[in-house]
Amino acid sequence: MERVYSGKVRDLYTDGDDLILVASDRVSVFDVVLPTPIPDKGKLLTALSLWWFDQLADIIPNHVISATDVPAEFAGRAIRCRRLDMVPVECIARGYLTGSGLRRYEETGEICGMPLAPGLVESAILPEPIFTPTTKAALGEHDEFITFDEVVAKTGDETAERLREITLNVYRRGAEVAADRGILIADTKIELGWSAGGTLMLGDEVLTPDSSRFWPAESYQPGRTQFSLDKQYVRDWIAGTGWDRVSPAPELPADVVAATRDRYVDVYEKLTGQRWAG
CATH class of the missing domain: 3.30.470.20 (ATP-grasp fold, B domain)
Incomplete structure (x- = not known):
């Protein structure tokens, strides 16, 4: 398996004819990756996307091959997918x-x-x-x-x-x-x-x-x-710091990290009707 791309949030690996798309806990605003990750973010994005892919299957097919046939170190935050x-x-x-x-x-x-x-x-x-x-x-x-x-x-x-x-x-x-x-x-x-x-x-x-x-x-x-x-929420907070979007981005304080994670968990639970197990 070889990493072929690293984006603001996701990393992409080749595995034979398939791709492994891995969602990280990184967060980006204004096209800049911030230095502070949001715990569980990668897993939340992956789980919610998989839920929505099912809801939309009659409108448009998707690239998912498997959400479980992925390397163990990426379990819960990766999907095996088709090349597009x-x-x-x-x-x-x-x-x-x-x-x-x-x-x-x-x-x-x-x-x-x-x-x-x-x-x-x-x-x-x-x-x-x-x-x-x-x-x-x-x-x-x-x-x-x-x-x-x-x-x-x-x-x-x-x-x-x-x-x-x-x-x-x-x-x-x-x-x-x-x-x-x-x-x-x-x-x-x-x-x-x-x-x-x-x-x-x-x-x-x-x-x-x-x-x-x-x-x-x-x-x-x-x-x-x-x-x-x-x-x-993160965009609004960092805009309020006066950051010029050029110099290194500031670290997110613990309360902002926690509040951001809470929002992601809240919308996941409201949309899917499922409790977030982490």
């Missing part, structure tokens, strides 16, 4: 206006070339979920919004249409399932790729606190930032 030729686009769906989508809207009145109604506020629900793709930047660089026409230029008409349709269908199914459990999904990012047989599949992770924004429905109120059960 990943599409060169980050596929993002938004049902609410926040984060970088809100900032772009406030600057231009649109996102990805799609005009939105005037007067929308922080956390406003959109009339319909929208597909807001970005570039897939190299490690350490920043993704940039692109228009649907630019997706067409990268992938072709038919594939671009499928990317948009699948992304929105995954978001809608996720939002529907989560709403029944008292959770709003503000937005999500998914990874899609082609199998050796030419099938478009869901890869990497799906609908986790690293790739999505989760808000408790009971406390939702447009016009303000929401209590988050995801990585946004």
Whole structure:
């Protein structure tokens, strides 16, 4: 087995014809890996992704071969998966206006070339979920919004249409399932790729606190930032330190580490209905 890639959170190993995708406890914000890990994060991301892959199986096949046939040292935080030729686009769906989508809207009145109604506020629900793709930047660089026409230029008409349709269908199914459990999904990012047989599949992770924004429905109120059960808590904390995003990132204090882990555990338990055993 050979490690062939190390990303911000995941490491990738080859094992014969298969890949072993390992989720670490690392946490990244603003495209920088922080020096402080979050205990159990890798296991939580893996377990929640596997649960969602099952919920979405009728919408899109996925790259999972096995969650148990992995090296013992990676047990619980790795999957054996198919090799995919990943599409060169980050596929993002938004049902609410926040984060970088809100900032772009406030600057231009649109996102990805799609005009939105005037007067929308922080956390406003959109009339319909929208597909807001970005570039897939190299490690350490920043993704940039692109228009649907630019997706067409990268992938072709038919594939671009499928990317948009699948992304929105995954978001809608996720939002529907989560709403029944008292959770709003503000937005999500998914990874899609082609199998050796030419099938478009869901890869990497799906609908986790690293790739999505989760808000408790009971406390939702447009016009303000929401209590988050995801990585946004770390983003907000580190932004409050005055860190310039260039110098070495600060260590997370113990209370922030604990609160972040609690959020990941809480949303896992609320969504799956299962107690987190660690």
